[in-house]
Amino acid sequence: MIQLVTATGTRVSHPEFDRWLEDIDAERLCALYEDMVVIRRIDTEATHLQRQGELALWPPLLGQEAAQIGSGRALRSDDFVFSSYRENGVAYCRGVDLTDLLRVWRGNVSSGWDPFEINMATPQIIIGAQTLHATGYALGIQNDGADAAAITYFGDGAVSQGDVSEALVFAASFQVPVIFFCQNNHWAISEPVGLQSRVPIADRAPGFGIPALRVDGNDVLAVLAATRIALDRARTGGGPTFIEAVTYRMGPHTTADDPTRYRDANELEDWAAKDPITRMEALLTHEGLFTPELQAGVAAKADAVAKEMRAGCIGLPEPEPMDVFNNVYSTPNSQLERQRDHYSRYLATLAGAEGSN
Amino acid sequence: MSTMTFSRAINAGLRKAMDDDPKVLLMGEDIGKLGGVFRITDGLQKDFGPQRVLDTPLAESAILGTAVGLAYRGYRPVCEIQFDGFIYPAFDQIVAQVAKLHYRTQGKVRMPITIRVPFGGGIGSPEHHSESPEAYFTHTSGLRVISVSNPQDAYSMIRQAIACDDPVLYFEPKRRYHTKGEVNENQDLDQMPSMESAQVVAPGTDVTLVAYGPLVQTAREAAMAAADEGISIEVIDLRSLAPIDFAPLEASVRRTGRLVITHEAAQSGGLGAEIAASITERCFSYLEAAPVRVTGFDVPYPASKLEKHHLPDLDRILDGVDRALGRPNSLSGLEG
CATH class of the missing domain: 3.40.50.970 (Thiamin diphosphate (ThDP)-binding fold, Pyr/PP domains)
Known part of the structure; x- marks a missing residue:
């Protein structure tokens, strides 16, 4: 497993990976730290909003900040992301509007943002389905002769899905510019990763003819370097890469889950000692960068982002009843129009009945 | 051409x-x-x-x-x-x-x-x-x-x-x-006519017969055979299965008062059920008889030597037409 920063924050050199980080100066290192703190704050704030009844559900990413920021910050704006529902940190890197991040979890819409504005598809709930979408998109990139890449995010549970295997087959056969980014967070709701795979997940990829990298997913620099290596391969005609980022889901699967029913508290403690943000703070301290000014600046940014997101969430307008019929098709559909017409008449009778009271 | x-x-x-x-x-x-x-x-x-x-x-x-x-x-x-x-x-x-x-x-x-x-x-x-x-x-x-x-x-x-x-x-x-x-x-x-449109492919006055895909040809052959017996079948090629273009079906049933639907797919929950229900809702007072479905059976697709029993053919379609017309048919004399 590739690790460039130890759990106690010591930078270790690596003959192959270091050259992919030459531009990561003090300022960029601090920026990565800020990103991780901000998305942890976004995540925590969203969890609070759910507990307060403002969101119907939220899938926390607590513990996976390095995996998401390290990979998300490696991407170019013309790359395209196909993720699951937990990659809110990646969406943040893509520049998602904070209110758009929450619209789906408040229950207002089925997806929150315009995929083409930030080149990221909206969260995919069917496990593993998006790996095929990324592979197809990459096929399109290849046909276009472009040097962009597609990246797909999925978890350890997804690797048992047929779609993921099929995506690996197609990606290898057509040698398309796609990155399979697996966040092995050790749990698929209540099922441990050992139930999905008897071998390290990354070991599967070479069997498909796809090179794999297994990195410490709580080490933002290792993740950044690995993703850059994969992107470079994709952009230069080298085909797909599989990255397994070994991380840990410190929170529940979603706010509807109770991990105390299936998970040992000691395990959580062990992983808390490998917390990606604590590790980054230790590294910054070693480098003499963890100044009061940095801490104050980052805290202020996180506060401002959380405040803006909360206000955006609470201020969202309620959907209109007739929205239920919109956009099923791109052009009118006679059978659906009839149902729409009937329901609007029905609603009008209710309005009339209310008016007469 | x-x-x-x-x-x-x-x-x-x-x-x-x-x-x-x-x-x-x-x-x-x-x-x-x-x-x-x-x-x-x-x-x-x-x-x-x-x-x-x-x-x-x-x-x-x-x-x-x-x-x-x-x-x-x-x-x-x-x-x-x-x-x-x-x-x-x-x-x-x-x-x-x-x-x-x-x-x-x-x-x-x-x-x-x-x-x-x-x-x-x-x-x-x-x-x-x-x-x-x-x-x-x-x-x-x-x-x-x-x-x-x-x-x-x-x-x-x-x-x-x-x-x-x-x-x-x-x-x-x-x-x-x-x-x-x-x-x-x-x-x-x-x-071109809209791909959403159903089309009358053989005009008639006694019974409306709705088919699509492979059975349109069979339905037309059935209509020709029925004509020899003085029965006039209007055959409609559905073309679009979703959405269904009900207007020509309604217009036809208002004239004929009788509806037969045929498809190879199994009967339960099939297109025939949807068409029968919708036409009954829309044209109830015009119907002279209950809509009739002539379809594949609710069985897994059978071995090839049995498929001729499963697939609606000309004779089974005409039997359905007889049921719609109240003429002697395979179910004559049975309750319901």
Whole structure:
């Protein structure tokens, strides 16, 4: 497993990976730290909003900040992301509007943002389905002769899905510019990763003819370097890469889950000692960068982002009843129009009945 | 106008669509060098290259799933499912992704994907090669489902399906592939009748007989046979299974007062049930008899030596017509 920063924050050199980080100066290192703190704050704030009844559900990413920021910050704006529902940190890197991040979890819409504005598809709930979408998109990139890449995010549970295997087959056969980014967070709701795979997940990829990298997913620099290596391969005609980022889901699967029913508290403690943000703070301290000014600046940014997101969430307008019929098709559909017409008449009778009271 | 087989007409329609739009590409198993097991894509890879006519690995979910990604990238994929019974591995991608992405994204993402499905029986094949799975898809919001019955429609409607910004399942009756007919290849898309429209293919006054795909020809033959006995059947080719164009059906039933629907697919929960219910709702006071369904049975597709019992044929359709007319029939004398 590739690790460039130890759990106690010591930078270790690596003959192959270091050259992919030459531009990561003090300022960029601090920026990565800020990103991780901000998305942890976004995540925590969203969890609070759910507990307060403002969101119907939220899938926390607590513990996976390095995996998401390290990979998300490696991407170019013309790359395209196909993720699951937990990659809110990646969406943040893509520049998602904070209110758009929450619209789906408040229950207002089925997806929150315009995929083409930030080149990221909206969260995919069917496990593993998006790996095929990324592979197809990459096929399109290849046909276009472009040097962009597609990246797909999925978890350890997804690797048992047929779609993921099929995506690996197609990606290898057509040698398309796609990155399979697996966040092995050790749990698929209540099922441990050992139930999905008897071998390290990354070991599967070479069997498909796809090179794999297994990195410490709580080490933002290792993740950044690995993703850059994969992107470079994709952009230069080298085909797909599989990255397994070994991380840990410190929170529940979603706010509807109770991990105390299936998970040992000691395990959580062990992983808390490998917390990606604590590790980054230790590294910054070693480098003499963890100044009061940095801490104050980052805290202020996180506060401002959380405040803006909360206000955006609470201020969202309620959907209109007739929205239920919109956009099923791109052009009118006679059978659906009839149902729409009937329901609007029905609603009008209710309005009339209310008016007469 | 030129005379061509049903299969040649689909091929010509695909070729025209590819000529017109460089974003159209074909994907499927054995469709390239071989030209497909039914030769529908014959010669297209040779002329358009392997990037636009892709022989894919044998994974139906991946054919549809990668088509989704290509659609995100601005392509218009045309996916071939080799046989009707092979579509199920792709079911999740079709109903959970292809069908729903436009709605999910509030119209931001379009899925102009055409899914060609050779369907239906009558070719003496083993299991999984003769099914009629259309109702699974007509039950799924977000999909358009069409079925063609003659070479002209085969040509026109494949072009319309590909040009449509919504996903379209295009069910082609494989036992009619060798049927010949006149095809006008010089029509622009906007000159063609809407692919959403049902069409009266044989006028009549006594009974309305609704069919689609392979059974349109059988229905027409039944109408001719009935005419010898002085019974006038109006045959309607449904063409679009989702949405259904009810206007011509309603107009016809208001004149005839009697409705027979026939399809190869199993009866329960099928298109016939939907049509019978809807026409009963819309034309109740015009009906002289209960709508009649003449369909495949609620059985898995049987072995080929038994399929003649399963598939509605001319005589079973005429028996259904007799039931609608209250003439002596197979159920005469039974209660209900």
